[in-house]
Amino acid sequence: MAGPGLGSGQDLWIISIALFCIASLLGALNFITTVLNMRAKGMSLMKMPLTVWTWFTTAILALLSFPVLLAAGILLLLDRLGGTSFFIPAGLVVSDTVIESSGGSPILWQHLFWFFGHPEVYIAILPGMGVASQLLSTFARKPIFGYHAMVVAVFAIGMLGFFVWGHHMFVSGLSPFSALVFSILTLAIGVPSAIKTFNWLGTLWGGKIRFTTAMLFAIGFVSLFVSGGITGLFLGQTSVDVQLHDTYFPVAHFHMIMGVAAIFGIFGATYYWFPKMFGRMLHEGLGKLHFWLTFIGVNAIFIPMHLMGIMGQLRRYAESTEFKFMEPLQPYQEFVTIAAFVTAAAQLLFLVNFCWGMFKGKKATENPWEATTLEWITASPPPHDNFGGRELVVNHAAYEYGVPGAPRDYVMQTDPPLESAK
Amino acid sequence: MADARVENTGLQVWGGGTLPYSVSHIKLGMWLFIVSDALTFSALLFGYSYVRIATPDWPTPFHFWPTVVFATLMTAVLLSSSLTMVLAVNAAQRGDRKWTIRWILWTAFFGAAFIVLHGIEWMGLINQGMTLTGNPWGSPLFGATFFGITGMHMFHVFTGVVYLLAIAGGVARKRFHSEHVEVCGLYWHFVDLVWMFVFPLVYLLSVDMGA
Numbered sequence: 058m059a060g061p062g063l064g065s066g067q068d069l070w071i072i073s074i075a076l077f078c079i080a081s082l083l084g085a086l087n088f089i090t091t092v093l094n095m096r097a098k099g100m101s102l103m104k105m106p107l108t109v110w111t112w113f114t115t116a117i118l119a120l121l122s123f124p125v126l127l128a129a130g131i132l133l134l135l136d137r138l139g140g141t142s143f144f145i146p147a148g149l150v151v152s153d154t155v156i157e158s159s160g161g162s163p164i165l166w167q168h169l170f171w172f173f174g175h176p177e178v179y180i181a182i183l184p185g186m187g188v189a190s191q192l193l194s195t196f197a198r199k200p201i202f203g204y205h206a207m208v209v210a211v212f213a214i215g216m217l218g219f220f221v222w223g224h225h226m227f228v229s230g231l232s233p234f235s236a237l238v239f240s241i242l243t244l245a246i247g248v249p250s251a252i253k254t255f256n257w258l259g260t261l262w263g264g265k266i267r268f269t270t271a272m273l274f275a276i277g278f279v280s281l282f283v284s285g286g287i288t289g290l291f292l293g294q295t296s297v298d299v300q301l302h303d304t305y306f307p308v309a310h311f312h313m314i315m316g317v318a319a320i321f322g323i324f325g326a327t328y329y330w331f332p333k334m335f336g337r338m339l340h341e342g343l344g345k346l347h348f349w350l351t352f353i354g355v356n357a358i359f360i361p362m363h364l365m366g367i368m369g370q371l372r373r374y375a376e377s378t379e380f381k382f383m384e385p386l387q388p389y390q391e392f393v394t395i396a397a398f399v400t401a402a403a404q405l406l407f408l409v410n411f412c413w414g415m416f417k418g419k420k421a422t423e424n425p426w427e428a429t430t431l432e433w434i435t436a437s438p439p440p441h442d443n444f445g446g447r448e449l450v451v452n453h454a455a456y457e458y459g460v461p462g463a464p465r466d467y468v469m470q471t472d473p474p475l476e477s478a479k
Numbered sequence: 480m481a482d483a484r485v486e487n488t489g490l491q492v493w494g495g496g497t498l499p500y501s502v503s504h505i506k507l508g509m510w511l512f513i514v515s516d517a518l519t520f521s522a523l524l525f526g527y528s529y530v531r532i533a534t535p536d537w538p539t540p541f542h543f544w545p546t547v548v549f550a551t552l553m554t555a556v557l558l559s560s561s562l563t564m565v566l567a568v569n570a571a572q573r574g575d576r577k578w579t580i581r582w583i584l585w586t587a588f589f590g591a592a593f594i595v596l597h598g599i600e601w602m603g604l605i606n607q608g609m610t611l612t613g614n615p616w617g618s619p620l621f622g623a624t625f626f627g628i629t630g631m632h633m634f635h636v637f638t639g640v641v642y643l644l645a646i647a648g649g650v651a652r653k654r655f656h657s658e659h660v661e662v663c664g665l666y667w668h669f670v671d672l673v674w675m676f677v678f679p680l681v682y683l684l685s686v687d688m689g690a
Contacts, residue, residue, distance in 0.1 A: 086511035090504050124515045128522030132627065140612040141623035143530060159612075159619035165529045169522055 068137055071130050078127035081119045088116040097431065099451035103208070104470065106430045106455040107201060110208050111187030114215040115180050121219065122176035129169035136161070167229055171222035178315045179218045183211060185278055185322025186253060192275035192325050193257055194456040195428045197264030198466055201456045203256040210249035210256075217246050227298045236295045243293035250286055254279065269426070270344030274325030277352050278318055284356075285314025288363060303373070306366025309359045317355045324351075324407070331411075332425050336437045337418030339410050347406040354400030358393050365389050429457055429469045509662045513669045516635075520673050523631060524680060527624040538617030541685045545603070550682045553596045554674065557636075560589030561671045568664045571650070571657035579660060580647050586667065587643040590636050597633055601626075625681060632677055635670045642666060 092113045096105070105113075132143045147160035194201040201207060223231055223239030231239075257279050266272065288310040291297050301307060324347075331339050370377065370386050377383045377390065424433040431451070435444050449471050457468040463475055502510075531537050541547065567582030604625075611626050613619045646663045649655035 082512070082515050086508050086515070089511055090507045094502070094504050094507060120511055120515050121518055124517075124519035125522040128519045128526065131523070131631065132526055135611065135623065135627055139623070141620070141627075143526065143620065143623065160534060161530060161620060162533050165526055165533075168529070169526065172522070 068134065071134055071137070075127055075130045075134070078123040078130065081123045082127075085116040085119040085123075088112060089120065092116075097449040097451050100470075103205070104451055104454050106187075107190040107204070107207055107211075108184070108187035108430075111183040111190075111211055114211050115183045118176040118180050118183075118215050118218065122173045122180070125169055126173035129166065129173070132169075133166070164226075164229055167226050168222070171225045172219075174225065175222045176215075176218045178311075179215055181315050181319045182282075182322075183215065185319045185325075186211065186282075188322045188326045188329070189257065189275045189278040189282075190260075191430070192271050192329055193260045193279075194458065195329075195426055196267045196269055196272035196275070197261050198267070198458045199260055199264045199456075200454070200458055201256065202259030202262075203252070204454070204456070206252055207256055210252040213249040214246060214253075217242060217249070221246065224293055224298070227295050228302045233295070240293055240295050244290065247286070247290060247293075250282075254283060254286075269328070270339070270341055270348055271325050271328035271426075273345065273348040273352075274321050274328060277348065278321040278325060280352075281313055281318040281321060281355070285310060285318055289314065301366060303371060304366035305362045305370045305372055308372050309362035309366060313355070313359045317359070321351075324348075327411075329426065330432075331414060332421030333432055333437050333439065335415050335418070336421050337414055337416075338421050338425065339414040339418060343406055343410045343413075347403060347410065350403035350406070351400060354396055354403060357396035358400060361389050361393050361396075365393075424469075427465075427467050429453070429467050430455060431470055434469060434471055503658055505658065505662050506665070509665050513665065516669070517673075520631070520676070523628050524676060527628060527680065530620050530624065534618045534620055536617040538614065538621050539685050539687050540614070540616040540621075541682060542687055546600075547682060547686060549596070549600050550678060553593055553600070554678055556589050556593045556596065557671050557674050560586045560593070561668055563589065564664045564667045568657070568661050571660040574657075576650060576653075579650055579657075583643050583647040583650070583660070583663075587640050587647070590640040590643065590667075593636055594633060594640070597629065597636075601629075621685075625685075628677060628681055632670070632673055635673065639667050639670050 092105075092109060132141075135141045136143050136145060142158040142161040144161050144163050144166040145156055145158040146163060147158050149156040149158055190201050190207060221239055221243045223235055224243045227236050227239075261276075288306070292301060292307055292310060328339055328344055331337075365386050368386060369382055370389075371380075371383070374380075374383075378387065421437045423435065423437055425437075426433070431444075431449060432439070434449075451470045452474050453468050453470045453472060455470065457463070457470075459466050460468050460475065468475065563582050563585040567579055567586060570578035570582055608615045609622045609625070611623050614622045642663055646655055646659055649659065
């Protein structure tokens with residue numbers, strides 16, 4: 058129904074996205090119910106690790122945003138299979154063919170898609186924020202700076218994320234007044250984001266930092282969150298966005314923050330929880346090499362890409378030498394391409410480390426990182442039923458490192474209450 | 480010190496072994512599902528409003544007879560099913576298994592009746608030439624939104640009838656208790672509530688008021 062050459066593969070793809078919406082909905086309501094109703098004894102909400110808080114917020118976002126994508130998907134399927142034209146404008150020409158249509162609106166699709174699409178980017182990045190918080194606190198041997206502020210900031214980012222979808226549509230013919238409102242709300246997200254960043258820095262300040270691979274990825278996450286987030290402030294302003302729209306600038310911004318920062322969160326989490334998952338440690342030396350190659354690599358890809366965007370390099374063009382003004386940017390293209398291949402090749406180190414670690418890695422103890430949260434009191438890997446039938450009682454907040462009067466430099470959540478607190 | 484007090488309060492709440500919000504897992508899960516499903520319908524109704532406003536030749540072909548009368552009858556059937564659902568939950572909470580099953584079956588009957596009436600109405604409109612892709616009165620999107628939205632709602636009613644029958648069977652075999660009936664009732668009332676939005680937006684706003 059759309060262009061020629063787009064057959065049943067597209068339909069199957071939309072159906073799979075619809076199934077994905079339903080699966081996300083079920084996963085999200087399971088997660089929210091579990092967090093609210095089934096915590097360990099003594100685990101009040103404000104004692105939860107920030108990883109759980111971020112996943113909880115992520116689940117709320119998924120619960121509220123995926124159903125809208127589902128509705129959009131149903132309408133799109135009707136367009137493709139039922140012969141309707143919700144999203145196809147009258148007189149649309151694709152590949153010299155006039156598409157039969159009764160006059161729908163592609164803008165409607167943009168509204169429905171981006172109402173899902175913007176919360177979706179927070180669905181991708183919030184768990185990474187939780188992981189970064191957990192790792193920075195553990196390896197700086199300090200409580201997370203401003204735990205309550207972190208929780209509020211995560212919620213604020215999540216909720217504001219529902220009111221900013223219009224900033225993807227500044228050049229779609231949005232009225233300037235709506236654009237202004239969307240722009241202000243978008244920039245407002247900078248406030249909780251800055252709170253989080255300063256709290257991460259405050260956590261590192263004066264800490265006894267242990268530079269494990271997992272910690273490096275957590276610090277890398279913060280670095281990428283800052284450089285990716287700053288460029289978001291450019292794009293959030295209508296007047297600047299009109300200039301930068303559809304150039305490499307938003308491509309670089311998006312991939313720096315939602316692509317690479319989120320992946321750094323995943324890598325950090327993998328290096329951190331691998332011992333718990335498989336009972337063996339990953340190789341630290343190989344891990345650090347992986348980190349440095351990846352960190353330098355992604356900056357080598359995306360910093361030049363930002364510059365290319367400012368210089369006018371358009372996105373979605375297969376052949377950029379067709380246009381005179383893009384010709385001088387060819388060396389940048391080549392540099393970015395080589396950097397991308399090298400960075401991708403560096404991921405083989407991770408693959409090798411992962412496979413090697415699963416079978417040959419050093420045996421892990423219960424709590425190799427001297428961390429405080431519940432998963433570290435059980436064996437690595439955990440037995441059936443996670444805690445082997447033990448009923449846990451939580452007495453402490455999530456990140457009690459360096460507590461005066463404690464026997465060790467960390468107090469696990471299940472440790473008995475300290476004498477000094479009584 | 481403030482922190483220590485907060486921690487103690489948390490422990491006391493838990494010490495009693497009650498759930499923090501006093502809502503069971505399945506009920507909380509159903510409420511969350513309803514929130515999510517409500518957004519799906521909201522998106523569909525938003526899409527309907529959007530294309531309606533954006534389309535100049537949007538038709539208003541319905542008349543008081545037969546469409547509005549018929550749709551009102553369907554609304555009455557659906558409201559009756561909500562009443563019988565309340566009675567079923569009430570019976571379940573009293574522990575009256577016989578009447579629980581009876582009222583659930585009445586609810587399922589009204590649900591099925593709604594689907595049959597809806598089907599008759601659909602056939603009538605199709606016979607007048609209204610389809611997903613066209614109608615004799617104006618913008619083809621009129622039929623597309625009508626069948627899309629009412630079809631989605633009818634699918635929910637159908638799912639609800641299957642759900643009701645499964646619950647009735649479970650109650651008969653003593654596998655389900657009153658909580659399951661109540662949660663099923665939440666879903667059923669939600670589906671009715673959606674109709675209370677569909678009825679004015681899709682039917683009443685499409686009535687020909689005369690030139």
